[in-house]
Structure formats: C-alpha cells, structure tokens
Amino acid sequence: MLLQRKLKGFRRTDAGIHMTGSGIATQVEESRFQLQKDRMLKAAAHCFNQKGFSGTSLKDVANRLSLTDAALYYYVRNKEELVYLCYVRATEVGHDAMQSAIAAGGTGFEVLHNYLRNHVATMVGEQGPVAIMSEIPSLEVQHRDEIMELSRKHGAAFEALIAQGIDDGSIKACDIRMTGNAIMGAINWIPKWFHGDARLAAKIVSEFPGILSAGLKNG
Amino acid sequence: MLLQRKLKGFRRTDAGIHMTGSGIATQVEESRFQLQKDRMLKAAAHCFNQKGFSGTSLKDVANRLSLTDAALYYYVRNKEELVYLCYVRATEVGHDAMQSAIAAGGTGFEVLHNYLRNHVATMVGEQGPVAIMSEIPSLEVQHRDEIMELSRKHGAAFEALIAQGIDDGSIKACDIRMTGNAIMGAINWIPKWFHGDARLAAKIVSEFPGILSAGLKNG
C-alpha cells in the first residue's frame, strides 16, 4: 500500500522536450512513458467503441498492447481514469479541429466546413480511434464536470460558428441549437460504424463535411 | 433451482386481447404483466441513456419503478435480456416509423421526410425513451445477431428510400451510404441530449426532419 502510493507519486506524466541541431526546438519527442500511455488510450478507445464500456475489461485493453491488466495501473489510477483520459482526448480532438479552422479564417460557412473536415479527418485518421462519450455519467464528479464543461464549450463554439455564418450571410437562417445538435450527433456517431477501414476513411473525409453542411449553405 | 425454473416456465409473455361491444375487437388491452414489463423497459432505457450501461445497476432501474431489484427477475431472465428487449423496442420504433411513412406514399423525398418525422416524434414522445444501442457487442450471440440483422435491414430500407428519391428526381444525387450514416447518426444521438423536456420535444419534431433533409432536397 505504502510502496504503491510511493510509486504513484513517482508516476511520470511529462513529455520531454528535446532540442536537436543548434538550440532550436525542432521536435517534441515524447517519452517512452507518454508513448505507451497514448497507445493505451487508443487501445481503450477502440475497445470501448467496439465492445461497449461494460463489455471491455482492462484485460481486453491490456491484451491489445500485449500487456497484463495489472500493467495498466502503472499508467492510470483505475478504470475510471482510463475512461476519463479517453474523453479528454476526444474533446481535445474536437477543440483542435475547431481552433485550426478558426485560425484559417473565412466566412462562417467556410470555417464551419473546415472544422467539420478537420474533426472528421482526425477521427478516422492516425490519431483515432476517438472514444464515444457514452459513459460521462459514471465518471467521478470532478472528471465529469470537467468533461461536460469542455463539451459544453465546444458545442457553444460550434453554435457561434453557425450564428456567425448567418450573420455574414453565408449560412441560411435556421434553428441554431437544433442544427448544432444534428451535426454533432452525426459526427459523434461515426465511431459506431467506422472501424479503421482506410478506403472508407477516405470517403468519410471527402463526403461527410459536404453532406453535413449541405443544408446550411446560403445561395 | 428447480422451483425457479418452474417459475420461469410459467412466466407470462402474452398480451391478452379482449373484445368489448358486440364481438368486434375494439381494443387490445395489455395484461398487467405486459404493462409492468413495458414500464420496466422504459425505465431501463431511461437509465441506460442517462447513466450509461455500466453506470446503471438493476437496482437503479427497479428504484424508478418503486420495486426491488430482485423483482425485475420476474420479468426478465437477466440483465442481458433487459438490454436486449430495450434494443428490440428501439428497432421496432424505427421500423414502425418507416412502415407508416412508406404506407403514406409520395415521392422519395416525401417518404423520407415523413419517416424522419415519425421516427423522431416517437423517440421524444410517449413511447420514449428509446435506448441508444451502445452495448450490442455485449449481448449474447443470438440476441446480438438478431438486433444487428434488424438494424441492418432498417439501414438498408433507409438507403433504398434515398435511392428511390434520387431515381424520381426528388432527391439530389449523393453518396447514399454516407448520407444514410450521417442522418442515422444524428437521430441515434438524440437520446444523448434529449431527456424528456416537453417544449424541447416539440421543437425537435418541428425542426429536425427539415434540418436532416435540407441538404437532400432537389430544386
């Protein structure tokens, strides 16, 4: 018990930054710890999406990494934290997609379309799979609150995008809340039917943004 | 063990059909057993959608019915069967919505729009809540196969509708599979954010079908 606590205290959470060349940061090389942890989160997301939360044991996740279930505890405190981290990843993906779309600029419609492309591309790409957030209610209060807040903010940002588009005339007038819900639902559901097929991934990236925004375009 | 098996053998699964008036069937009055079972399925769907599958115990479901968890076993063999029945209900709702839309006739677009209205209306109406099918993989093989087959058929029927609309010119040319996935995702996700608010329900029924089909309309 005491030793374990000690180990936990020592658990690494850093991602070392190494300089190469003459003092200019050219690359963020993740520590072995961080790399393995990432692999674990992807494996977990895969299992959760595939077999459902209750249907996946830590053993399932560990097996995908050729590890023992007990080994996972070197990276997370418990199963709840594993889920939590999967969800953090999921929200980050959405957030990043939104940020880079906004950074790229354009009309409301264009930014929205770019966001959709970014988000979808990430979900079905290398970074995936992204966990479907089906188990938020079983997270610990603190984690739940954090995830819900992130989620709420993302939704708000998306709705702001629609509003902006209506403002600048690039998007038709519509019920913003409902339209947002519809589009988000379609995106969030993707992991339910996409399981890694590369050809399908390409099709999703090329078709989905257009399909989801087709009804919004003005003129 | 033996007695229990006997009880299970006696478990009622009928919905009595009673005649009233002069021999003309005017009403299908469900047995008390069937009514209670329905209440149970709705309670279960509510809990599963709200708290996730792993997060809801049979006690949670039973509490919503002012019952003891053990009492649920009078109606279902185990938790797996409870989930299974929730999913049967969910697929039926979709199937019925599709059938009555087809029966009403019209162009491909019109039928599709009617289907969306029917389905959405049922989901947020009296019959709800409808369970999100997140745990299909943890069903017993036989149940899983059945649900997946029903689900597959429904998807095929929906795609046929889109194809028909493209054929008769009421729907724009599009990637049928992807369009179907997008719309279905948006619908399936509804229980994630709709939790029974009547005002919201009305808005969903009035807005959603239009939003989901806006991009499809030809001309």
Added chain:
DNA sequence: GCATTATTTTAATCTTGATTAGAATTTTTG
C-alpha cells in the same frame, strides 16, 4: 371468504473483474 395464482420482498450467495502487494524483469545511466 377461500383457494389459487401472480407479484414482490428479504436475505443470502456467487461471479466477475477491478485492484493491490510485492517480486521479477527490462531499460537506462554513469
């Protein structure tokens, strides 16, 4: 009201899978 059947409860038991302790192994560092 009485007998019978239906429904629910109480009070265990049983199972599964999460979790932990401590040892063993592998990797890194000097």
Added chain:
DNA sequence: CAAAAATTCTAATCAAGATTAAAATAATGC
C-alpha cells in the same frame, strides 16, 4: 558492467452488483 530507475508480471484480495431461493404479500376467480 553495475547500480538505479522504469516497467511489467504473478498471485492474491476485494467489492459491487448480478443472481437465486424461499418466504411473504397482493390480486383474482369461484
């Protein structure tokens, strides 16, 4: 290579919640 640190494993333990048995209560038909 040797010591230290990092990572993983083996072998329990533990807990939560599903499940069962049997009794108790409620409803129904006569």
